[in-house]
Amino acid sequence: MKKLLLTTALAGATLVASNAIAQTTVTGNLDFGYKNFGAKGATSTRSMNGFGRESQINIQNKGKLNNGMEYAAGFSIEHEGGQTTTRENFNENTFIDIISGNTTLTISQDHIQSSHRTAANFVGLIAEDLTNTSGVGVTADIFMDTVGANPYQAIGAGIVQTVPGIGSFSALYVPSNIAAGDAGTDDDSALDDVAESGYEIGFLGSLGVKGLSAHAFMNHSDRTDAAASLRDTKGTNIGASYNFGQITAGYNYKKTETGTATQDIKQNEYGIAYAVSPNLTIGANYTKTKDDAKTAPVDAKSKSIAVGYNLGAIALTAQVAKVENYTGVGATTDDDADVVYLRASTKF
Numbered sequence: 001m002k003k004l005l006l007t008t009a010l011a012g013a014t015l016v017a018s019n020a021i022a023q024t025t026v027t028g029n030l031d032f033g034y035k036n037f038g039a040k041g042a043t044s045t046r047s048m049n050g051f052g053r054e055s056q057i058n059i060q061n062k063g064k065l066n067n068g069m070e071y072a073a074g075f076s077i078e079h080e081g082g083q084t085t086t087r088e089n090f091n092e093n094t095f096i097d098i099i100s101g102n103t104t105l106t107i108s109q110d111h112i113q114s115s116h117r118t119a120a121n122f123v124g125l126i127a128e129d130l131t132n133t134s135g136v137g138v139t140a141d142i143f144m145d146t147v148g149a150n151p152y153q154a155i156g157a158g159i160v161q162t163v164p165g166i167g168s169f170s171a172l173y174v175p176s177n178i179a180a181g182d183a184g185t186d187d188d189s190a191l192d193d194v195a196e197s198g199y200e201i202g203f204l205g206s207l208g209v210k211g212l213s214a215h216a217f218m219n220h221s222d223r224t225d226a227a228a229s230l231r232d233t234k235g236t237n238i239g240a241s242y243n244f245g246q247i248t249a250g251y252n253y254k255k256t257e258t259g260t261a262t263q264d265i266k267q268n269e270y271g272i273a274y275a276v277s278p279n280l281t282i283g284a285n286y287t288k289t290k291d292d293a294k295t296a297p298v299d300a301k302s303k304s305i306a307v308g309y310n311l312g313a314i315a316l317t318a319q320v321a322k323v324e325n326y327t328g329v330g331a332t333t334d335d336d337a338d339v340v341y342l343r344a345s346t347k348f
Contacts, residue, residue: 036340070099102162114152115217119239119250120271123283124306124319142328148235149221151198167205196222214240233258263293279310291328317343
């Protein structure tokens with residue numbers, strides 16, 4: 001009898017495993033990039049260049065629950081050349097979704113629709129990525145990728161409600177450690193951290209207008225326990241792009257409020273792209289950012305032109321850019337740079 005029970009249990013386990021495998025997909029991507037960053041100015045006159053890479057594997061599963069609702073779950077394993085910690089390698093697109101019609105409930109990290117986006121850059125790197133370097137000779141730039149406390153990078157719970165023909169509305173709550181991208185603790189433990197909770201609400205969709213892609217997000221987090229003199233952190237990201245034939249144009253506004261009452265960063269982004277053919281696209285971007293917390297603050301500016309070519313399995317990108325006053329400080333310490341960027345990407 002024991003042998004029969006054991007055999008039955010093994011058969012049942014095999015059946016469950018087979019069902020899970022049948023519903024599981026594995027995808028990935030690999031990017032190689034080459035950048036030449038020629039810094040000019042009072043802080044740095046260095047020229048840096050070299051190759052970089054990013055690789056990622058995505059494991060996802062989906063199906064139906066025994067109550068008739070649908071579910072999806074998965075995680076990604078991602079590695080960039082400079083990453084050294086487990087948190088960095090396992091903090092992307094980790095989620096469990098429960099889906100009922102047009103409503104999705106999620107427990108996730110780096111998964112729900114979020115303010116981490118722009119509507120004004122269609123080919124190549126955004127301004128903040130153009131100034132990324134791995135060296136001692138460049139002062140940090142003030143261009144923004146994310147806004148506010150960037151809560152979607154921490155583990156939280158959220159809801160997405162899709163309105164057909166209009167778009168998707170979302171709300172996300174994260175309990176702690178937003179700024180550091182809380183990857184959580186053991187599944188049976190609680191986290192004690194000085195960082196407070198936060199939330200983000202947003203919209204993403206066409207608003208019923210053909211060719212329009214719009215978004216609006218706002219996030220907020222309380223000041224940390226360890227810095228009672230600071231105010232709460234807030235982020236705003238509003239943007240829209242419109243496609244008419246071979247041309248797409250977009251605008252994006254970003255704002256981060258943090259620190260003292262004068263520490264606001266505001267960014268305006270403008271972009272346009274022209275599809276020369278189904279496989280060849282040319283794009284241009286202009287970004288202007290100002291950080292009020294800087295001494296003698298000035299506008300940081302980025303102007304870039306990029307070309308993207310699709311070879312089917314491989315996509316190629318070439319971009320040239322000129323960034324001015326990227327540190328956001330004027331007078332005698334302004335910093336400029338000329339940037340050349342090349343990238344080869346593939347997905348599988």
